[in-house]
Amino acid sequence: MFDFRQLDSGDYSFSGRLDASQTDKAERVLKSLTKSTTIDFQQLDYISSAGLGILLACQKRLRATGNGLILTNLNSYIKDIFKFTGFDKIFEIH
Amino acid sequence: MEKVFHRTLAELERVFYFIEHQLVSEKVDGKAAFAVKFVVEELFTNMVKYGKGSKGDITLGIMRAGDACKVTMVDDDVDEFDITKPKEIDISQSLEERTPGGLGIYLISKIVDSIDYRYANRQSTITFTKRLE
Numbered sequence: 001m002f003d004f005r006q007l008d009s010g011d012y013s014f015s016g017r018l019d020a021s022q023t024d025k026a027e028r029v030l031k032s033l034t035k036s037t038t039i040d041f042q043q044l045d046y047i048s049s050a051g052l053g054i055l056l057a058c059q060k061r062l063r064a065t066g067n068g069l070i071l072t073n074l075n076s077y078i079k080d081i082f083k084f085t086g087f088d089k090i091f092e093i094h
Numbered sequence: 095m096e097k098v099f100h101r102t103l104a105e106l107e108r109v110f111y112f113i114e115h116q117l118v119s120e121k122v123d124g125k126a127a128f129a130v131k132f133v134v135e136e137l138f139t140n141m142v143k144y145g146k147g148s149k150g151d152i153t154l155g156i157m158r159a160g161d162a163c164k165v166t167m168v169d170d171d172v173d174e175f176d177i178t179k180p181k182e183i184d185i186s187q188s189l190e191e192r193t194p195g196g197l198g199i200y201l202i203s204k205i206v207d208s209i210d211y212r213y214a215n216r217q218s219t220i221t222f223t224k225r226l227e
Contacts, residue, residue: 001107017110019106019110019135020103020106020135020139021103021104021106021107046128046131046132048132048135048136048139048198049136049194049197049198049201050139050198052194052197053194053197056189056192056193056194057194059189060189060190060192063189076125077125077128080125081132081201084185084201084204084205085183085185085197085200085201086185086186086187086192089185089186090188090189090192
């Protein structure tokens with residue numbers, strides 16, 4: 001199950017499993033973003049291509065206004081997925 | 095062990111529960127476990143998306159085969175769709191040029207060690223393996 005938490009800074013923390021059945025929940029958060037925002041993936045165990053798709057849409061929208069997503073603490077498996085797809089070049093990752 | 099699932103995304107929770115149970119009992123973890131979950135989800139969601147007219151179910155089998163995990167998915171009452179021939183994706187494209195279409199199937203080809211597709215009597219059978227590390 002996927003979940004998220006908004007931090008005091010206004011940034012977000014994602015957790016659990018972001019699969020195709022959970023994208024609506026994540027998309028609601030991503031669509032609400034209007035400025036550069038950090039999303040902590042420390043507790044996110046898994047992401048599918050459906051999850052990648054909504055991150056990509058958000059990044060395109062934010063970049064159009066000079067903003068962007070900053071993704072932190074990706075586990076090694078999710079890092080591999082980002083690398084295989086070239087997403088490591090289109091997101092700021094720490 | 096095999097399990098049958100209805101053709102709906104609402105089954106994904108049960109699909110993951112079954113995968114996780116099987117991976118534990120077959121002692122598959124780490125990168126191979128992540129890969130099995132990822133590839134099964136991509137294939138399952140594809141079967142749901144492109145098999146809307148089908149009255150058949152989807153059967154998933156997961157077993158350990160030596161130093162690999164072997165997964166079989168049988169999709170009943172569907173048209174032929176060979177997922178082992180993905181469109182190449184240009185991962186060097188700029189953000190503006192990128193689209194999410196085809197990412198899942200492309201990633202499958204990068205993640206698995208082998209994949210086989212058979213089609214007969216309106217039934218697709220996909221078998222893939224992932225080596226354990």
